[in-house]
Every structure is written in C-alpha cells, then in structure tokens.
Amino acid sequence: MKYDHKSIEKKWQKVWDETGVFNATEDTNKKKFYALIEFPYPSGQGLHVGHPRPYTALDVVARKRRLNGYNVLYPIGWDAFGLPTENYAIKNHIHPEIVTEKNIARFKQQIKSLGISFDWSREINTTDPEYFKWTQWIFLQLLKHGLAYKKEMAVNWCTSCKCVLANEEVVNGVCERCSSEVVRKVKSQWMLKITAYAERLINDLDTVDYPERVKAQQRNWIGRSTGAEVDFDTTAGDKLTIYTTRPDTIFGATYMVISPEHPYLEKWKGLLKNNDEISEYQAMAARKSDFERTEGNKEKTGVRLEGVEAINPANGKNISIFISDYVLVSYGTGAIMAVPGHDTRDWEFAKKFGLPIIEVVKGGNIEEAAFTDCAAGVMVNSDFLSGMTVEDAKKAIVDYLTEKGIGHEKVNYKLRDWIFSRQRYWGEPIPVIHCPKCGIVPLKESDLPLKLPMVESYEPTDNGESPLANIADWVNVKCPCCGADAKRETDTMPQWAGSSWYFIRYMDPHNKEALAGKEALDYWKNVDWYNGGMEHTTLHLLYSRFWHKFLYDIGVVPTAEPYAKRTSHGMILGSNGEKMSKSRGNVVNPDEIVEEFGADTMRLYEMFIGDFEKAAPWQQNGVKGCRRFADRYFNLQEILIAGDKIRPELESAFHKTIKKVGYDIENLKFNTAIAALMALMNDIYAAGSINKEELRIFTILLNPFAPHITEEVYSANSLGKGLVAQAQWPEYDESKCKEDTVEIAVQINGKIKARINIAADSDNDTAISAAKADEKVAAELTGKTVIKEIYVKGKLVNIVAK
C-alpha cells in the first residue's frame, strides 16, 4: 500500500474537528499547560512558510504534553486591526471589516490544513466588538487610575497625503506611499504611563524564564541609569537643573547645553542678546525630521546664549550655556553639564567651538579624545575629590550636593510613555467624550462596546484628524454627565492594544460579564510557554507585561507576570538566504508543499530545517528528504511482525531515543529529535523487521511531529485505542539506555592512536590496562615514560608519555 497523504490528512482532520479532542477542558483536577503563539495579523497575502514554524513547534510541545496527561490550552485568534487592511480597504473601496473577514477565512483554511492542534472553540478576533469591549474597558480602568493622559506630541505629517503617518510609514524621511516630504506636527495625543512601571518591568525579569538575550534587550530598552540631578545657578537668577550619570566629573564641567525646546529660552528672551540666532536654530531643529536629526551629518551644531551664563556650583566659575540638538527635551531635564574631557559628544562640541577641556580623571589623553572608559581611574583637578576613585567620588559629590541642597541622586529611564492615539478608522475607538463643560468624560462601562460607525467613507481627513471626525452623527453626542452638546474622541487605539491582553481572553473567551471569569483565571493563571519573534521583544512583550501588571494591581488577574516562559524562533529565509518577501520573489507558499508532499512532511521539514532559534534558508530538497522519511515510516508496516515487547537487540536504541526525543522537544531541539527518530528507523531497517510494540512506541514518538500519518498507522494496525485521546507518552528506563560495551578512544599525548571495546562500567585500572594492552598503543609506549593516565568513562583514555 502506498502512502497517500491527501486522503489520510483529510480523514484525520475531519475526525479531530468533529470530536473536538484538542479543546481544553475546565477539569481542574488535571495539571494545566498553557502554550501560546503570537496570534497572526491576517494579511492579504496569506501564510508563507515562516508562519507555521512557531505554530508547529508549540504544537509539537502541546501534543506531547497531552500525551503526558496535561490539560492543554493551545489557542489561536486574529490580531486583525491595523494599517495594511485599512489602506487596502481605502484603495479598493471595500470595508475593512469585509477585508478582514476574507483574510481570516483564508488564514484559517491554511492553518487548518497543517493539522495544528489549536482549540478552535476559543478562537478570538480583536476586531469583534465582544472582544474589544474589554480592550476599551481596560483603557477606562487605566484612565481611572491616572495612567492614561493627553499630551501635546510631535507626529509625522505627510505634506501631500495630509495625514499622520506611523513611524514605519516614513521611509528615509519621506512618505512611504507618495514620497513627499514628512514634517513634524504637534498634536494632542493619548499617552499611557508605562514609565510608572519601569522599575517593576526591569526587576520582575528576575522572576521569569526568558532567554537572556530577550531580558537584555528589555533592560536596555527601559534603560535605567542612576545619576544625579544638580541645580546650576545662572546669571538670570533661575536655577538650571541638569541630569548627569557622572556627578564625579562636575569639576570638569566647562559649559552647559540645553535642548532647543527648553522652556527657559522663552523666559530669558529679555535677557538674551542673540534671540534671532537662537530662534533660527530652534526653527531649524524643529524642521528636521527624526530621520535627519539622527541619520544626518553628526557634526555638532549649536548656538551660544549671549547674555546669560551659568555658575558651576562645584568651583563657582562662570560657564557658557549653549543650545544644541544633541540634547533632547524628552530625556532627563533637557539640560546637561558638559564635561568634554570625559564625554565623547561634549568633546566633539568643545573642539568645534574652542571650549576648554579639563582632565578630571587621570589615565587618558584628552587632547586626542574624551576619556570615557575611566571607571577604574583616579580623580584629579577636582578639589576635595582629587585622589579618590571614580566610584568614591560619585558618592562623595552626591553627599556634598545633597547637604548643600543643590542636588540629589536620581534614577532615569530611557523608556518613554506609550503614544496610544492613532488618527485612523480601523482600530478600537477610545471610549471617551469631550464635553465643553465637564472636560474628558469616560463612557459608562455599561455603554461598552463603543462600536465603529459603519460608513462608506473612512478616508483620512486633510487636517490630521481621524476619519471618524467626519462622521457627524457618530461624533456629536450629549455629555453623559451634564447633557450638553459634546463630541466623541475620534482617535483610535494602536494595534498593540488588542494584543496586550488577548492571552487572558483565551482562558474564557465567551464570558459576557468580564474579560475572563475568576474560576478560569484561577485555574489557568498565566501562560506557561509563550513563543514569538525577537522583533516583538521591546514593544508587544513590554506593553503586554505592563498591562498585565496593571490588571494585577487592580485585582483582575492573579499573577504579576503574564508569561512564565518565553522562547523565540528564527526566521525562515528564502532559498537565496534573504528574508522572504514578495519584492524579492522568494516567497514559498505552504499550500503548495501541503498539496505535493503533505502536511506531515511540511511539519517535519519545518522542524528539521535547523536550530529552531536561528534563521534558516528554505531548501526544497530538504522537503524531499522529510517526505522520504515519512514514506519509510509508512513502509514499516510491510515488515511488521507480532510481538508485545521491545526485542533485546533494539532495546537500548529505543530507550535512548525515548529519552532524547522527550528531552529535545522540551528544549526546543526539534531538529535533533527528528534526527534521533531517523537514526532509530535506520536501526530498525537494519534489523529487518519491527514488531507491534516497537511500532507502537515509534508511532507515539513521531506523533507530535507528524500527527496524521501516525494516527493512520496507529489505527490501521490496532496499536491502541486512539492515539490522541488515549495514548500515553512512553517511559524510558535509564538502565536500559546504556550499552553493555562501548568503544572508547585511546589517545597518547592527546592524539588518537586506537579504539578499543571495553565494558561500559569498566573502572579506571581496567580501562587503562585494556588500553595499554592494545598492540598499537603498546608499540607507541615502548621506550617512553608514562607521566599521566586519564580515563573518562565511556569516552576515552589519554596516556601522557615522554
């Protein structure tokens, strides 16, 4: 009989669908296991072979855990709000809801053809009002707790499209669509105070099991630094507060720099003699897009303030103040003390403007470059700090400043608050009303969900407002407080909103009273294993941790962290080693692979392709190899014999493989798990036959990777009552994993001279004498003095001789 993947896969997918075997239960007596993949954005292009890699990987884990007796929750849904859909809808005059529906249908059909054991009864969709009702509800809680606020912010504004652009729509400083100039425009935006959680977001990384590289990226992104805030007196009378991480270098501060947006510039207008020059510089900085300000010429620019000077509080000397765009308003206090001797940017600036450079830490050559790597250095030219180490000087100066009341220790974060407004149609409406009398009035929770108006035109307005602003009968409402004429907020939420809590909804997706019921939350608690892409490490992963902590604080969820364990997959590249993309023409569609080779082969190849955590190029020939493996597995049925015990000659091979496959699956080493199964199969074919018990075990081990073909073989040969529902993951016996005799290498002075077979449990003396008894070794040793003998059990003997 030939292996016919089409009929087998169709047959079992239907059975699984009808019986709902993969649906999680609420059986709280069972151990729970919650596996999660990042739910897809249903784009118009459909799946490419990169999508199934994480889905298959956690499917392998989920299927194995079910065979281990766990109650497994492995859900899927759709992160369906977003720009591409809206843009496609505008272009083709189809409502985004219809586009979304169509895209989801296609994604669903494609994913289902792969036989992933998702619990489809819990499917969610972020654009479903029954879902986003709760996204809006969370926003109202944030607002209530003072974590949502409005702020004037610069946004990207396309001068031709007359609309606000997301950062990713700005390519090389111009609009992605029309290539027109993009400028910064100030708009009032909703912000979420993620910075209030910065400290906990860093500290709690110690409580979760994430790869070190993920933790490091989050820590760097949050960017905690400990320094000091110091007040500098000015000749204008105002105190100018700066932030520095190097208060120890204060005696080397020879000038100051404030950002072009600093409020004192307005205040000091009357005192300044070069206001025109300053205004010009301010205008230039404002005109620059983010791109120009960062990617452009790094040559330092700036203007000296004429008429106001500062006084260095350490030595009482007058120093100049400059404005320069290398100092950012958004970080610290928007002002710095410049220490050109020990800061690269300050050094460059000082060189250009001919400012004094003073060495305050010994060890570098400040004529050549700033000496920044000076943590181990000793202070000089610094009055009472001179002679101290940098570390001691930091403490001493902070104590001094604190005592004098002109400074104190201060922790700063690079992390900024989350810009939560989007001037778009296809997103969750922000559920507040603007009343001329009452101000910002939140919608009543009972009025949620606030749905999007179903209209023909949702094109961008030309004044930077959301398309919703044009829809009069939606925008104009009565104030829920005072009844006066009021207007709805027209901004919508970013795509990150719906994905910041979706894993909670999966626990109880149909609940009408809450995000999820208490019982479900108490049982499922948090995600046990979350796999996703490295590209989501700093945004999605951080945002969702923030929301979860907030929900924990207000008593909604039972754990402080949403994900106990995080893993990350590598990308699947095109066969040319480049990222798969339509424009490069190297996209592989999984449908074709499933059609020609079958879903099981597709899954095997996805897992065999290489180290799961690294990128790997797609190679069609590799697919053929996996199909060959599936064929060889199917053909085992032709050499099947009776027998209800593993035969002695295969015993250790089987036990070793059971151990390895189980270990590898739990440790993301899917490629070597499959390699081990291939090797075992080679052993079986070498033995000439396989008995029923051996086939049963092999089938269960292979099942997580190739679920359809194994179900078929299991059922056709009556190996048990039903693989998915009844079978148990096989146990291995440690004592049977070992061979009785092993071949070990014999080295002389580290070079291999012979290989000998000895009993696996040989002791030191036995092994070494056996090694010396070898003819070759004996010959090599003649006339030499043995200095040292090393025996590593089961591996080698090394004899050091002269």
Added chain:
RNA sequence: GCCGGUGUGGUGGAAUAGGCAGACACAAGGGACUUAAAAUCCCUCGGACCACAAAUCCGUGCCGGUUCAAGUCCGGCCACCGGCACCA
C-alpha cells in the same frame, strides 16, 4: 558608536558538563533492480600526500593563551546578521 547574536564539509546542520569534530539529512559520484526512466535498495563522500590503500599530517573565521585534552574556556582581532541610535 552601543547592545545582542552568529561564523563548523559542496549544502542544511550535529557535537547535554572541556573528552573520538562532521550525527541526521540534502546534493554529488558509483553500483543493483529495470527494455528504459522514475521510485527504491547498497557503497563512497572535509582536505593534503598517494596508482590504491595503510600510515602520517592539516582542518570548526583570524592571532595568541590555559589544559593531558579546546568547535567548546580566556585575551586580542575580523566578517556577517538583528535591534537601538546624540539618552548626558
């Protein structure tokens, strides 16, 4: 520039804790079966030396070190990939 990661045969990749480098595949070459091809099965497959083999030597990006023993550890470089980018 900073942070993180990666460099192993013709290719994808193996090598739990410093212990036989190249598992498992792919491709290639040879053979069997076949009228023939495909499929399948068997053999070879890092390099140098060599008629062949044995033996020997070289070999995990580069240079150096530690060790009886280094792909693995340490120091110094180089290249590539990803992220961030004037964060005081």
